[in-house]
Amino acid sequence: MLLSFVQWLQFTGFFTALRGSAYAYPIVMSLHMVGIALFGGMVMLTDLRLLGWSMRKHSIADVVNQFRVPKRWGLLLTVTCGFLMFGSKAEEYYYNAFFRTKLILLTLVLVQELVFYRSVYADPAALDRAPAIPVNAKLAAALSLLLWTSIACCGRGIGYIEPPLDKIHAQMLPHSGYEGEIALCFSSRPTP
Amino acid sequence: MFIENPLNSSALAFPVLECFHIVGFALSIGTIAIVDFSLLGVGMRRQTPAQLAKDTWLWTLGGLILMLFSGLLLFSSDPDMYYLNWPFLIKMVFFIAAVIFHYTIHRKTVSTDTPPPNGKLVACVSLVLWCGVIFGGIFIGFVYPGLGIGGV
Numbered sequence: 001m002l003l004s005f006v007q008w009l010q011f012t013g014f015f016t017a018l019r020g021s022a023y024a025y026p027i028v029m030s031l032h033m034v035g036i037a038l039f040g041g042m043v044m045l046t047d048l049r050l051l052g053w054s055m056r057k058h059s060i061a062d063v064v065n066q067f068r069v070p071k072r073w074g075l076l077l078t079v080t081c082g083f084l085m086f087g088s089k090a091e092e093y094y095y096n097a098f099f100r101t102k103l104i105l106l107t108l109v110l111v112q113e114l115v116f117y118r119s120v121y122a123d124p125a126a127l128d129r130a131p132a133i134p135v136n137a138k139l140a141a142a143l144s145l146l147l148w149t150s151i152a153c154c155g156r157g158i159g160y161i162e163p164p165l166d167k168i169h170a171q172m173l174p175h176s177g178y179e180g181e182i183a184l185c186f187s188s189r190p191t192p
Numbered sequence: 193m194f195i196e197n198p199l200n201s202s203a204l205a206f207p208v209l210e211c212f213h214i215v216g217f218a219l220s221i222g223t224i225a226i227v228d229f230s231l232l233g234v235g236m237r238r239q240t241p242a243q244l245a246k247d248t249w250l251w252t253l254g255g256l257i258l259m260l261f262s263g264l265l266l267f268s269s270d271p272d273m274y275y276l277n278w279p280f281l282i283k284m285v286f287f288i289a290a291v292i293f294h295y296t297i298h299r300k301t302v303s304t305d306t307p308p309p310n311g312k313l314v315a316c317v318s319l320v321l322w323c324g325v326i327f328g329g330i331f332i333g334f335v336y337p338g339l340g341i342g343g344v
Contacts, residue, residue, distance in 0.1 A: 055247045
């Protein structure tokens with residue numbers, strides 16, 4: 001079902017046009033990178049602050065709270081462009097091992113956020129009141145850095161795999177015995 | 193006699209270097225953008241652009257060095273191809289302009305706690321230059337020597 005969805009998606013008029021356009025596709029990819037610079041930069045600085053390695057002159061609450069909304073805008077740009085790239089080659093992505101890994105890692109980021117939400121992200125001012133940065137917060141930051149870096153690397157990896165769609169399609173044909181007849185139909189088609 | 197570039201004997205070297213390149217530009221351009229958006233009055237509003245610049249300059253420099261050295265190694269894998277690739281040449285023009293701008297006019301703008309009246313213009317120029325670097329980098333892969341974008 002998922003497979004038929006991705007096949008339908010990539011052959012919609014919009015994604016067919018995007019796939020075929022010489023300029024739109026690389027522009028979308030560039031904007032994906034701009035999003036990564038904006039979002040990734042803020043994620044790294046926030047995590048480095050939680051680890052106690054950067055922006056130590058400002059409170060954790062100041063850094064975490066002020067980056068919250070801009071980070072969402074950066075993520076929105078990155079995800080939107082990412083979805084546009086996925087949609088134009090959806091079936092290839094469906095079989096792409098790096099894309100699958102990337103989705104798993106994105107799910108893990110969500111889990112990380114939920115696990116540490118209450119102890120770290122919901123009340124960053126409490127981290128400032130603690131005598132030292134709590135281990136929980138440092139762990140959350142380290143995991144976030146590791147996960148987001150891996151996600152970016154998997155994204156780069158997607159372009160290095162090209163699932164052999166023609167072979168996959170050939171294997172998926174039902175072996176009903178009609179293949180020969182179908183081939184004959186096509187070969188004996190009258191030329192216009 | 194030609195000496196084989198050891199980078200080209202491993203299939204993993206190029207993609208791994210690209211990952212370092214991505215982390216480097218996210219760190220450097222990301223931190224510069226934080227200061228630029230602050231100059232524009234967006235994002236970190238409880239700190240002045242000057243404070244933010246003081247907090248982030250070392251990370252910016254670290255990211256730039258990572259990006260530059262991974263980039264030089266990537267370039268060394270096939271210098272002729274890059275030399276003939278027009279987006280690469282445009283990227284280099286943007287990159288050199290962006291670095292010079294960053295360490296001269298941009299630095300002066302964020303050196304005082306109250307940014308000069310042209311602060312917003314400086315922020316826009318900085319953002320445009322760095323975006324140019326990113327766009328140039330992506331388009332490198334979409335141009336084939338002797339052909340236009342996308343091989344058409």
